[in-house]
Amino acid sequence: MTPVLECINLTHYYGKRKIYENLSFKVPHGRILGLLGKNGTGKTTTINILSGYLEPRSGECRIFGENINTISPATRRRIGLLLEGHVQYQFMNISQIEKFYSAFYPGQWRKEAFYELMNKLKVAPRQPILRMSNGQRSQVALGLILAQNPDLLILDDFSLGLDPGYRRLFSDYLRDYARAEEKTVFLTSHIIQDMERLIDDCIIMDYGRILTQQPVGTLLDSLRRYTCRVSGNHTPELPEEFCHPSITRGVMEFCSFLTKEKVEQILAEKKVNYSELTSERMNLEDAFIGLTGKY
Numbered sequence: 570m571t572p573v574l575e576c577i578n579l580t581h582y583y584g585k586r587k588i589y590e591n592l593s594f595k596v597p598h599g600r601i602l603g604l605l606g607k608n609g610t611g612k613t614t615t616i617n618i619l620s621g622y623l624e625p626r627s628g629e630c631r632i633f634g635e636n637i638n639t640i641s642p643a644t645r646r647r648i649g650l651l652l653e654g655h656v657q658y659q660f661m662n663i664s665q666i667e668k669f670y671s672a673f674y675p676g677q678w679r680k681e682a683f684y685e686l687m688n689k690l691k692v693a694p695r696q697p698i699l700r701m702s703n704g705q706r707s708q709v710a711l712g713l714i715l716a717q718n719p720d721l722l723i724l725d726d727f728s729l730g731l732d733p734g735y736r737r738l739f740s741d742y743l744r745d746y747a748r749a750e751e752k753t754v755f756l757t758s759h760i761i762q763d764m765e766r767l768i769d770d771c772i773i774m775d776y777g778r779i780l781t782q783q784p785v786g787t788l789l790d791s792l793r794r795y796t797c798r799v800s801g802n803h804t805p806e807l808p809e810e811f812c813h814p815s816i817t818r819g820v821m822e823f824c825s826f827l828t829k830e831k832v833e834q835i836l837a838e839k840k841v842n843y844s845e846l847t848s849e850r851m852n853l854e855d856a857f858i859g860l861t862g863k864y
Contacts, residue, residue, distance in 0.1 A: 571633070689738060724757070795848055
């Protein structure tokens with residue numbers, strides 16, 4: 570089956586600074602994929618390229634099999650896009666902005682999807698957007714995207730400005746909506762706790778490359794945090810499968826996809842004087858920090 574979204578060997582620079590090189594990934598139908606990375610790794614750049622607002626140095630992006638540079642109006646109507654910042658017409662109220670947007674999507678607009686979310690948020694139809702908090706405005710933007718009834722939702726930092734309760738509400742709402750309606754979602758967020766509840770698959774980016782792309786369940790089943798006691802404060806030279814080893818007060822910590830038996834074998838081969846090796850599972854935020862480093 571043709572992927573809903575596909576990026577092939579994307580390379581992009583800002584001036585002389587390389588954002589990434591030969592970035593490739595696919596998003597199959599009906600999956601919710603989260604793009605995770607620290608600030609400056611290229612998340613919003615990727616969204617802008619997918620939206621056709623930014624031309625990459627090289628490479629190609631396809632949505633529903635069409636090149637984004639020549640995508641047809643009919644295919645573009647199948648895409649719901651939320652850019653970072655949640656720009657709105659603040660002089661309108663809830664009812665007015667729903668009617669305004671509905672005119673651009675004849676035949677596919679789902680008014681009930683918008684008002685269902687507004688009711689959950691306890692937002693009155695005549696409430697002016699100007700008098701809303703930033704978090705409420707973001708929910709209005711998200712509700713308008715759901716009402717468009719797109720087959721693909723592209724959401725950049727969808728939880729911007731939301732407090733924990735609203736973040737949980739919308740994450741659960743979006744997850745249930747996407748699965749019930751068989752929608753495909755590609756999104757970014759700086760709040761990784763929300764992503765763990767929401768996404769099926771994740772891409773974890775470092776500066777200039779993808780560290781891993783796999784289902785969240787597979788990632789958390791296979792990645793482990795290891796700790797052991799070592800002599801001295803000098804971090805030994807270890808293979809790259811040992812992610813970001815560090816020593817604090819005689820305890821070395823790192824994460825790895827290797828089994829405990831393989832870790833023990835390599836430590837012995839490297840003549841590392843260690844003891845009390847332990848292995849533990851991690852949540853998605855800890856896995857992200859383990860793979861990308863704390864700093």
